[in-house]
Amino acid sequence: MSSAEEYKTQGNDSFRAKDFDKAIELFTKAIEASETPNHVLYSNRSACYASLHRYDKALKDAEECVKINSTWAKGYNRVAAAQFGKGDLKDAQRSYEKALELDPANQMAKSGLQDIASEASQSIPGPDMGLGKIFSNPELIENLKKNPKTADYMKDPELVEKVKRLQKNPSSVSQDLFSDPRLMTIVAAILGVDLKMGAGGEGGEGGEGGEGGEGEAEGEAEAETGSKAEIQTEAEAEIPSQETAETIPVPSEKQQADNFKAEGNDFYKARKFDDAIEKYNKAWETYQDVTYLNNRAAAEFEKGDYDGAISTCQKAVEEGRSKHADYTVISKSFARIGSCYVKKDDLKKAVEFFEKSLTEHRTGPTLTKLRAAQRELKKRESEAYMDKDKAEEARERGNANFKKGDWPAAVKEYTEMVKRDPSDPRGYSNRAAALSKLMSFPDAIRDSEEAIKRDPNFIRAYIRKANAEMAMKKYKSADDTLQKAREVEQKNGQLNSPQMMEIQQLLEKALTQRFAPMEGETYEQTMKRVQQDPEVVEIMSDPVMQTILQQAQNNPAALQEHMKNPEVYRKVMILMSAGIIRTR
Template identity: 45%
Template structure:
């Protein structure tokens, strides 16, 4: 999506629609906020709009995302130039050139900024000499001779300190004013160098000396002073321009022919505008005969096109292209001729050639109008091909073939035949409906629903399509949608011919809903109903709420309301979902009753409280150190789930007062504390210990009570499993009333391990490996006293690989045998050495592809390694027989 928006933005930018381009780049950034190119492009768009602050913001983001990209620094330099920060702009462009010395844009930008800096310096009078021009007098190569020739300054040359100061002024003109203020001799030096007298009270001798100095200075006037205005040199007489060489006769003839041809072209254009195409063609032909220029041919092709003579238009364009190739004409002119050929072919309904010549035009020169024409021609070509393929007779033949294949139970061949029918007769709903029937047989239910929708779109009264759609939805366990489709079918079955079949399908869906909730408690039903959006939508409907409240007091009212088809359908859904239960003088509404009223403490079902506090899937800020899929300790992402069971009456007092008190633990505070315990480099077991200590501290209240009965902490590590969804480590602690630990449990588990192996009875299952999903849990319960022997993370790192090695080479026919075989080998070869005191192994194996209408068949075995090792009860003595020693390939062959 981001690439498409970026492409649209680039097109708008090329068309100089900078505002539209910026909007497209902004939409692309929302879809992909880490793409540095998008920020760079938007920066360019903002710079073109003179919005340099926004351009600078995007340029900074570009360099932040990709600091080694020269173009990003170039964008920053351009934005800084626009804001007036020329010095920073120089730095940005120089940085870009360090990354890419050949970057032409950065070079051009740097030169532009430097020119701007020079212009500002000149405007401020700071260009050249920083002293405003006065310092240049001390760089006069004749300065020493002038000072020596003047009697007032000749004596200064013998003073070494004065000469050092004079030399420093030549190197640093900025220090001139300081030297002048500190030493008045510099005023005399300046008067000599400037040729003026700065001492107003001079003596006669001084005047004579000055006169002598001026006379001497006049003799040296042939060397111009740097600060004096140079005399204007006499203007030179303008050199006579060279006479143009006389043109040869051939050039003169070509020039005259071109002028005459252009006149004919102008007359042809005037006739073309008046839609006098024959006259225009005549003038363009004369122009071409007088002078060979490709534009005369393209103009004549346009006149033939408007006239409707498309063949002549094609001939003109071909001739123009041939001549253009010979004289190396501009690609734009060649592209124009190809484009007009495409338009002519399109007018002639030759869409294949139209597409070809539009593509050739774009190859020569890409223009938006030709691109638009190409897209339209391609769509028209596809539509024309589909229309040309339509043949009702062949469609009927394909339908009959499909019917025969369907009767022979050759579903793939029937599907192909019905697909051919759909192509031959796309408006016939029977093709879509029949193909949907094949898809149902092939267990492709979503495709069947889509085909039924196409059939209904073409004929809303085609009842067979509704029934097949309902059948597919039933197979997908979308029972509410199935019932809705049956209601639609009933509404369109005006003659009532299919009423019985529709009602049967609807009742089948209702019965499936009843069976799905068989044996459910009210609490389980309530949870299921809350997860069903269709049922919740009905319950939130104000009209249905009024009907249900009325039905609680007047059962007959419900029967009256069910006369309405829409209400009847909704009530049937509620009954099937268990919201309404019949069989008593008044219908029961258990779900509404549970949600509308509180269960009081006198209810006999609440004599034993079990108040729990859950924190589910809490993400840790730093992760935890645990073995990765290779068994190496590594910090990896982790989530935790904590369940706390309260002592005694639970949080009944907090519930009565509707505020937190000493009877409960606030889940928000608990979550904050758990996240606060996490730090970088922390391992799993260390965190779990700290978490249980945190729960113990929060459970110890000021009045001396300890309110927690059990705390179960589950740590999930998604990256710790190679074949499955992750590794899970669980620690449970049970407490007495005083807060003392009475029992502890540690468990290591692997979820959804996917392993391929041969398993099954029928011939198809024996030909190829099938996926199995496994769950493995190893549990240890220990008393509070004595050394704790947990299933530690580093010890369990090889469990997944061991399971894979056991299962992959097997070839059993039943999951039961595979489960027993795997459990025994795990006990003997993996768990026995790690847990001498024994542990509990729980192994679940499911086969997702076994049954079409169920999620998966599954078997589960639970083994206590201390008691169930094959060959002995006491593992310290007695013979041991390994499963690997048994010569059994198929135990249940």
């Protein structure tokens, strides 16, 4: 039985994959399995409900979360998000303000308050910046999903909702642009503008997944899509609100550090990584912005100094935590550590840090890297476990348990055999036999099919599959399986083998049971059902079979001659089992 922590981990994986219904199911199991009430589990399930726009349930879970832990700011963010979704803007504002009381640097709460201000302003008429007609296009959402510059953004349900709100009220665009910087890219894409922010020229190739993508310098405008992008300064990457821009001047040290960063970016694009690292170091020494550390790690990664990149990213995480850096910055640091461990061929560590990155901020490229690392790790562990000698030992133990009638122990040993040598069809076939004894017929069928895949001439697997199908009263399927087995034996010249005789007996049994009267069925009802059987109807409508049957009425010996043909033999046997042809 899985623990609450295991269910939680599985729920997080489903959430990252955007399978919210499955995530809800797993978090519910985690809540039920938890020995004490766990506020994080209710928070996670609330997020799932909110993603599905089921805000009533999202609010109920969020309230339970803060009831369990009233000092956790994120819980109030969950409450506010659900209230916002329900349209209760005043309550949502109070909840976000409560979150900021507990954590003054909480970015989610700050962003939430900006969203509320933007939503409230929609009722106030204002200029639409000439975008009214464009935002009213009914194909807008689909067009944005197809545009490579905005496709990744449109995977975020919250951002899609913002665009829909702008469709309803384009005049609010001036406020919304500053509540979510991604909208600037969306507006630029709608207008067909190549948005170039910052003083640098065009950047070199190198987005996520592109050539050299792992080490891209921080702040590339289109890093997620892998297209040509420009190096940006941190100030440009996160557009402040109008009020902030007017009242908070950029420190001169920051400006000087950004100049060093820009020089470093130029060296990075030219693949002069030592020079780039030197400039990023000067930027960090001038002004403590974690982005500079992430850029240095990118250059170290491209240089092949993976230990150095890991050390730099770890420092970025530590400094970022102390300075309340944005979670996306921390996420990138963790993701790059994971990529470094991939290069170092330490997949367990890579998986660990990719998961940490996704916990901070979920992105498609990082999730793809995690899945690839997990698949490769599982493959290696499986290959390392393979041992033909140990597989044979497991088979012998399984056979001994089978003879004793200890079916569960036999299944366990045959499973061990399959793990040790997946190429041997006997492991699957033997396990199918034991599973049939336990009346687990669907599993027995699957194992028999696996055995046949590995050796299409393995007749015993066909027989075991047919027996399991008959046990499930799937007589037509059993008939098809046995016909394939018969063809294999004929092809191999085994016309008089003991297995061929067994196949023939099973065929007759399958046909008899297929057309036998059902419980409570009268003879007339049975014949009506049989005569409507698709295969029987097809045989009776076959002109060749009609001719053969007419000849048989006048000359029964002719039927015996025709039955030397395997196909005619099969059809006649079906008609005899169905009671259409009767022997005296």
